[in-house]
Amino acid sequence: MSGVTGTAGEQEFLQELIQHGHFLPGGEAGVYGRGEIFEDVRSRFDAFVSSVAAPDRPQRPHFPPVIPKCTLEKAGYLESFPHLCGAVFSFVGGDADALDLVQRAARGESWGEPFTMTNVVLVPAACYPAYPAIAQRGRLPKGGLTLDLGPSYVFRNEPSGDPARLQMFHQYEMVRMGEAEEVLDWRETWMRRASNILAEVGLNYTLDTATDPFFGRGGKLLAKAQREQRLKFELLAPIASPQPTAVTSFNYHQEHFGSAFGIQLHDGRVASTACLGFGSERITLALFKAHGMDIKAWPASVRKKLWHESRG
């Protein structure tokens, strides 16, 4: 991580994005409006992914960017990533408290004191809301289940000067639930498919094992175990940081979510799950980095793939 100022390369790329109207700054690191062309590229890449997923006939539910905090608790998020969590707090008070709030804000002071925790938190990973929703339908069918959740907004509390590290961004997420072997096969298939997708849009990617940014001292052990068990893989592509940036991740959860949310196989055993997420904005940024700020000057093969072949 490069801190709130960002490296020289990150700062330069951010300024370029702003000059070309792809990012619209709003006064906070990692929170930008996006220009029309940026959004067009992003949605066309998403459509490409959707078209590759279509033959699997996935179910396509959609979830909003907040979840009940009990979902976060059950998922064990607080153990692993308390520092990234965005909890939604709201104001509770009467007229005098509200006036005090306004006056504090006017004086440039903090005005969070009268706020208390609501029942909802921002979604930290796009697959989280899917687990309780599927669990409560009853046992999985034989052969399990595949979900295409589409692009969903997720939040990470990590203000950064790196334009590829946004506080709120889209994960294009898919989830597989079933027997361990089915789930691992699916992940394997998608590592290949996703590599092809990135190659077809002209990105220079590498595939590697990876770890999540676990919190604290205990987190080091968790990361070590995760790497040893090859639970997480990432596709990385050059954006603006000195090292390539993760743009897609493939995560095998073993029975973690299955047992946390009570997801059962057709015969009542605990289901295994895996998910994969394309970082929708990161891939769009990687495309601008690789092919330039002007989409009209992008390679014909990439333009053809995104603008002519990928509407589902």
Added chain:
Amino acid sequence: MSGVTGTAGEQEFLQELIQHGHFLPGGEAGVYGRGEIFEDVRSRFDAFVSSVAAPDRPQRPHFPPVIPKCTLEKAGYLESFPHLCGAVFSFVGGDADALDLVQRAARGESWGEPFTMTNVVLVPAACYPAYPAIAQRGRLPKGGLTLDLGPSYVFRNEPSGDPARLQMFHQYEMVRMGEAEEVLDWRETWMRRASNILAEVGLNYTLDTATDPFFGRGGKLLAKAQREQRLKFELLAPIASPQPTAVTSFNYHQEHFGSAFGIQLHDGRVASTACLGFGSERITLALFKAHGMDIKAWPASVRKKLWHESRG
């Protein structure tokens, strides 16, 4: 407002939505996953709106669902709607604090104490991030500016048993900035256009002056002035509540946002602004209420409009 339980009609409609897979419950009032068909209807209605807006050649930036809290302060939101605000808080602490957090959660206790306010809040109205973004570009062109922000997620802290009152929902928002007369003309045009749109999808609407849900005792005066000056209009349609529900609103802000954010006309005077928002989920719900839970049984004219004529 009908409270967290909802009226009998609201409860019944919510159960019907769940039975048909249009809403996926997750344990919190006003927070639901949405089924594939629900999302298909919603996105097709959005495409219809987008196609009606296209001849105006609007700019189409997109903004994420969080904004810097200074945007909220400048907009005067805290004065009017402190009770609806969702502020994002995050955990600050070391290993021992994190462990305490996890243990509190495990005991079913509140775990919000070590959380402090971040620099961001949830977007309360989809037009808010547009004002500072436009202001910093410099003066408006002659004739002003029209924005089509598309569907954007907004948050309101009002858990409710009414399925039409979600905590997080899409506003399909458009904004006009310019001379007072230009802005009012645009609002007038869109009241007509939006009425036609609702008629074309078979909704039985009414148009009325309206007021915002201002906070506290002072709020009553604000609402009275707003109604007298005809600053807010709404289109209402039957959903599940005893009274019709607002599904589209048209808001004239006079110079409120222009002076708050320093938006200037081509000659340096303060710009006037107006916005309109289609409640994307509410309209989808109104369609299911009017035409039934099975889209295959919807009137041919509505199906034709949404599925065959409205891809932009």
